[in-house]
Amino acid sequence: MLEHISITLAAGEWFVLLGPNGCGKSTLLDCVVSRLIPSGGEILIAGHSLRQAPFEAKRQLGYGCAPDVLPALLTARQCLEVHAAAKGQSVIGDDLLILADELRFTPYFDAFVDTLSLGTRQKLAVLLALVGEPKLIVLDEAFNGLDPASALILKRHLRTRVERRGGALLLATHSLDIVEHYADRAAVLIDGKLKHVWPKDELQRLRTAHGDFEAALAEAIGGPGG
Amino acid sequence: MTAPRLATAKLIRLNRRKRARIKNSAVLLSLAILIALFWAEATVAPSLKWLRLHGPLCAGFAAVASAVLIARRRALKRAEFARSWLAAVPVSASTARWESLLIETYPAIAAVGLLTIASISYVLVLAITKRADFLAPIVVWATLSGGIAAGVIGSFLVPQPKPVDLPPGSRYVPHQKLTRAAKFRPAFSALGSWPIRQAFAWAQPKIVSRAAIPILIIMPMGTTADSAMVVIAIFGIIGLLFLVWSGVIAVSRLARRWLAPLPVRSGEVIRAFLLPACAVIVAASVIEALLLLVVNVSYRASAEVAGCTAVLGCLTLSGGLIWNWVLKTGPESRRLP
Numbered sequence: 391m392l393e394h395i396s397i398t399l400a401a402g403e404w405f406v407l408l409g410p411n412g413c414g415k416s417t418l419l420d421c422v423v424s425r426l427i428p429s430g431g432e433i434l435i436a437g438h439s440l441r442q443a444p445f446e447a448k449r450q451l452g453y454g455c456a457p458d459v460l461p462a463l464l465t466a467r468q469c470l471e472v473h474a475a476a477k478g479q480s481v482i483g484d485d486l487l488i489l490a491d492e493l494r495f496t497p498y499f500d501a502f503v504d505t506l507s508l509g510t511r512q513k514l515a516v517l518l519a520l521v522g523e524p525k526l527i528v529l530d531e532a533f534n535g536l537d538p539a540s541a542l543i544l545k546r547h548l549r550t551r552v553e554r555r556g557g558a559l560l561l562a563t564h565s566l567d568i569v570e571h572y573a574d575r576a577a578v579l580i581d582g583k584l585k586h587v588w589p590k591d592e593l594q595r596l597r598t599a600h601g602d603f604e605a606a607l608a609e610a611i612g613g614p615g616g
Numbered sequence: 617m618t619a620p621r622l623a624t625a626k627l628i629r630l631n632r633r634k635r636a637r638i639k640n641s642a643v644l645l646s647l648a649i650l651i652a653l654f655w656a657e658a659t660v661a662p663s664l665k666w667l668r669l670h671g672p673l674c675a676g677f678a679a680v681a682s683a684v685l686i687a688r689r690r691a692l693k694r695a696e697f698a699r700s701w702l703a704a705v706p707v708s709a710s711t712a713r714w715e716s717l718l719i720e721t722y723p724a725i726a727a728v729g730l731l732t733i734a735s736i737s738y739v740l741v742l743a744i745t746k747r748a749d750f751l752a753p754i755v756v757w758a759t760l761s762g763g764i765a766a767g768v769i770g771s772f773l774v775p776q777p778k779p780v781d782l783p784p785g786s787r788y789v790p791h792q793k794l795t796r797a798a799k800f801r802p803a804f805s806a807l808g809s810w811p812i813r814q815a816f817a818w819a820q821p822k823i824v825s826r827a828a829i830p831i832l833i834i835m836p837m838g839t840t841a842d843s844a845m846v847v848i849a850i851f852g853i854i855g856l857l858f859l860v861w862s863g864v865i866a867v868s869r870l871a872r873r874w875l876a877p878l879p880v881r882s883g884e885v886i887r888a889f890l891l892p893a894c895a896v897i898v899a900a901s902v903i904e905a906l907l908l909l910v911v912n913v914s915y916r917a918s919a920e921v922a923g924c925t926a927v928l929g930c931l932t933l934s935g936g937l938i939w940n941w942v943l944k945t946g947p948e949s950r951r952l953p
Contacts, residue, residue: 423877448879459874461867463786463813464806467798474802476878482800500798502786528877 392418392428392582399526399558404549406569407562408607409579415562418579419530422560423453436525449477452524454532457511462504466495466514469503470521477522486520492543493517509535516544520551527552527559533568545572566603569593578610586610619715620705621697651737660738664752671755675763682724682767687774690720724768728761785817804884807871808892811863818859827855846910853904857897857929864893865936872940882941889937894930901926 392414399405407415420426422433424440424447433440438447460469474482490496493513498506506514512535519527527548533541549572552559561568569576569588577587588596588606596606653660667674693716697703707715718725735757742750831851835844868889875885905922909915 425876445879445881448877451877453877455874455877461810461870461874462784463789463810463817463867467800468806471800471802472804472806472875473878474800475804476875476880478879479802482802502784502789502791504784504786 392421395431395579395582395584397560397577397584399560401525401556401558402552403574404552404559404561404572406573406576407560407579408564408566408569408576409585410611413579414582415579416530417582419528419560419562422526423451423528424448449522450525452519452521452527454515454519454527454529456530457508457515457535460503460511460514463502465500465502466506467499469514469518470499473518473521477524479522482521483523486517489520489543489547490517492547493540507535509537509540512536513540513544523555523557525557527557529559529561531563532561533563533565548572566607570597570603578607580611618707619711620702620707621700621719622715624702625719647733647737650734651741661749661752664756667756667759668752671759675759675766678760678763679767679770682727682764683770683774686721686724686768686771687776689723690771691776693720721768724764728764731757731760786813788820789813789816804880804888807885807888810871811860811867811889811893812896814863814867815856815859818863819855824855827851843911846907850904850907853900853907857900857925860893860896860900861929861933861936864889864933865940868937868940886934886937886941890930890934893933897929897933898926901929 395418397405407418409415417426421428422435422440424433424444433447435447436450438450440447464472470482470486474480487496490499490513495510495513495517498510498514503511503514512532516529516532519529519532533544536544545568548559551557561573573593574590575588576593578585588610596603697716735753738753739750742753828848831848832844835847839847868885871885871889901922904925905918908918908921913921
């Protein structure tokens with residue numbers, strides 16, 4: 391059950407959603423990407439209501455689905471083509487192909503999804519989320535299964551992308567290093583409620599003071615060490 | 617916990633029942649319908665007579681079927697248990713032996729149980745309606761149960777098949793190997809090939825060869841090779857139609873889950889799925905008509921059968937897709953705790 395959640399993401403902002411297992415992070419993301427209908431409230435993507443104008447809202451949305459949702463009997467190339475067609479794109483952007491190359495994904499374009507490893511499927515899910523210059527990118531545990539080098543490349547790419555193109559990124563994760571090095575804002579969700587939101591300046595202060603993010607998180611949750 | 621595997625199996629069954637919302641009243645209703653059928657008795661007595669007359673054949677069939685099924689189940693359950701979270705739980709040797717015996721032979725036990733319930737119900741109906749022939753259901757029950765029991769014993773003599781992990785479905789999908797980098801062409805056309813690929817993935821060589829065995833068995837003695845080939849081809853066409861139809865329905869559900877966050881219109885997706893599948897159905901119907909002509913069915917009857925197959929196949933396919941993509945509109949329904 392999610393209650394009293396109000397988050398506004400500005401253009402060019404990386405927002406991280408933290409919280410213990412089962413606190414409602416994925417449920418919140420499922421509502422944002424219209425996989426679940428919330429019983430109340432409103433979700434706006436780039437000014438379009440997901441309830442009243444779902445088609446326009448989804449055009450501005452990029453969602454990195456769970457690897458097991460990807461179609462097993464299509465090739466990675468076909469998945470990208472379907473996503474691009476849905477977003478009304480006539481070509482796949484060069485930047486996406488460059489990112490695929492950097493992630494060493496290019497050799498897998500013509501491989502069937504069911505032959506890909508978990509990490510490779512995760513890379514495909516992220517590439518699909520980035521098709522069509524979405525204004526809002528939603529990623530759920532997107533770095534799970536990625537090797538450290540690929541994870542670093544992806545984090546840097548996402549940071550550059552939100553800064554230069556003005557899109558917003560909503561990421562649910564357990565990795566505190568992303569909050570430490572990349573996020574603009576972070577929030578912790580406990581039992582379906584926003585317990586604490588770290589604004590940009592607070593995160594900046596913790597960064598410059600080499601603050602202990604783990605302790606700050608524990609303090610916000612009210613757990614041991616807090 | 618004295619028998620952890622059995623207790624877990626029981627809990628899983630209870631949870632499934634709770635999730636599927638099967639109530640005891642539904643089970644009682646099924647039993648009541650069964651008894652009502654026995655009461656009417658229009659078809660039961662002749663069926664029992666036939667079963668009694670062909671007792672040894674039925675018992676033999678039950679024995680072979682249960683031997684093969686239980687042997688396969690045993691191999692599967694043993695492989696599963698080796699990887700199970702219960703593999704390291706300390707259990708005494710005797711408990712482990714009888715609980716694995718019960719788990720491995722469960723389908724046979726359930727079949728005998730159902731036969732027993734049906735037989736007792738029928739005997740009770742006979743007693744209440746004061747019909748004299750008690751012996752027939754008891755003999756049939758004993759014959760079939762004996763066959764199943766013999767099959768279970770025989771299953772220990774069947775060589776243990778090696779448990780193998782099935783390869784990914786795409787292994788059986790024919791595809792072109794690209795020699796040079798292809799260009800990206802954004803389109804929904806890939807969705808159309810997905811159900812056909814699913815049909816290939818399901819129709820693995822092992823499954824096709826197994827499906828061919830009963831078809832070969834039903835051929836009467838004296839059948840010529842060419843007519844047997846035609847009959848096998850007709851079954852093949854029916855199998856293909858069934859696989860493509862099921863493939864479209866299954867895959868469209870998966871696609872709905874995958875494409876839910878995308879700005880796609882239902883019409884576009886339905887068209888992408890429908891056109892190639894309908895083309896396959898129409899082509900298969902034409903081949904079906906030609907095969908019927910080969911076995912001396914009239915032009916008119918062959919055309920009627922092919923037309924019915926094509927129309928029915930395409931209509932039910934459209935219905936299934938509309939149900940999945942239009943009537944169940946809105947976000948993917950997902951059960952939340």
